[in-house]
Amino acid sequence: MKGFRPQPARSGADKTLSSKRVYEELRRAILHGEFAPGTSLGETRVGTMLGVSRTPVREAFAELLNQGILAEGARRQVVIADPSPELLAEIVLMRDALEPVLARRAAERMDVSDVDQLRLIMIRARRAADAGDVNAFLDCDDDFHLHIPHALHHHLAADTLRRLLALTRLAVRGTDPSDPLLTRIAAEHETVIEALAAGDPEAAADAMAAHLASSAPR
Amino acid sequence: MKGFRPQPARSGADKTLSSKRVYEELRRAILHGEFAPGTSLGETRVGTMLGVSRTPVREAFAELLNQGILAEGARRQVVIADPSPELLAEIVLMRDALEPVLARRAAERMDVSDVDQLRLIMIRARRAADAGDVNAFLDCDDDFHLHIPHALHHHLAADTLRRLLALTRLAVRGTDPSDPLLTRIAAEHETVIEALAAGDPEAAADAMAAHLASSAPR
């Protein structure tokens, strides 16, 4: 688990809340596939690793359990979740229902600077794909999908979508997607961006729906 | 705050986890309007009230904060949230996007016994409306809307909808809806149920969409 090493005591000027830091660390590490599936974390173990007590770890666990990133295994132990195909289907249903609507809205209301942001994200995505860094590419994918509700200031939709993306990510964790898939995803994102830039609501919704149908995990 | 009284020590055979119990208690009390808006809870205060220490209260607060039922006020104090009109608009958007889709699915797949469940819920709703018990009626409203994803075993949609309903509830907290509104809501629910019972997907989706458009908080 690279990037997840014991941290001594917490050197001085770290003003960030421990519990939030633990949450972010764990979330990133898990979604980046740095734990083997089914790994049994444990409040004490993780706390020792990160140099904090059980209390903040416990809070982080609670949140990750709520989001379905962790699950309770036997003997109350928390383990890395392993989304079922049924759950995947639920995620697809919700994304199909939400994201085209958001894209339609975005085409109506979105600011040009936000379109620029999306273009920037895709530049990063292309670079990540070229470098073969699948995690970085998927990070960009998340950024792309999340930027749309963010630009609309739809905090709720952004939060919901963030959960859905995390579970999607968990499900494809470990799979090593082919370059063609990444290329196709990027192309579909570009199509969505074009529709948004053109301010064409229906085209944006359709492009997003097509993207979801085309690249949904199965 | 009726129904939210100090509880001595916890009499014997209560096997339920304290933190979960605190969460449920607080959630119910808040959504039933038993706290004045802006009331400053406080871990110690609530803990004393319920006869538990700060630890479980803290967990409950964290969860309620996540759901937007509580919000952080000045000085890191947690207060009862007061959803903004913008947030209400977001909720409406998401419900409009999700619930008709769920209704359509339900018309395709839903079991007859679940339709019976829905009818049962509406019987309770009518009784609550007749008794003038708005909270009980709204509880039935929540049950109705939540039963659809539950019947489909769509845990994610159910969870998301549960959050949306809670915030909706918070927003209308304190308003004393006219009887005609309750009657109309009940009638619209019946229409949805008829479409579900008939197994007519489009009619179900349309009826749900019409219901949301007609009875959305504004």
Place this chain on the structure above:
DNA sequence: ACACGGCCATATGTATACGAAAGGCGCATT
């Protein structure tokens, strides 16, 4: 009388202590 400054009261954030529950392992018995 008003303004400024320091103390205090109280809240949260984190760490630790304590108790309970649940498997795992070993020993004894048949």
Place this chain on the structure above:
DNA sequence: AATGCGCCTTTCGTATACATATGGCCGTGT
């Protein structure tokens, strides 16, 4: 040798202790 019983280890759930920050309040000086 197999099986059943019981201790033990480990982990969680809760309580409490400690550290830290922040706003209020009071006293004093002008």
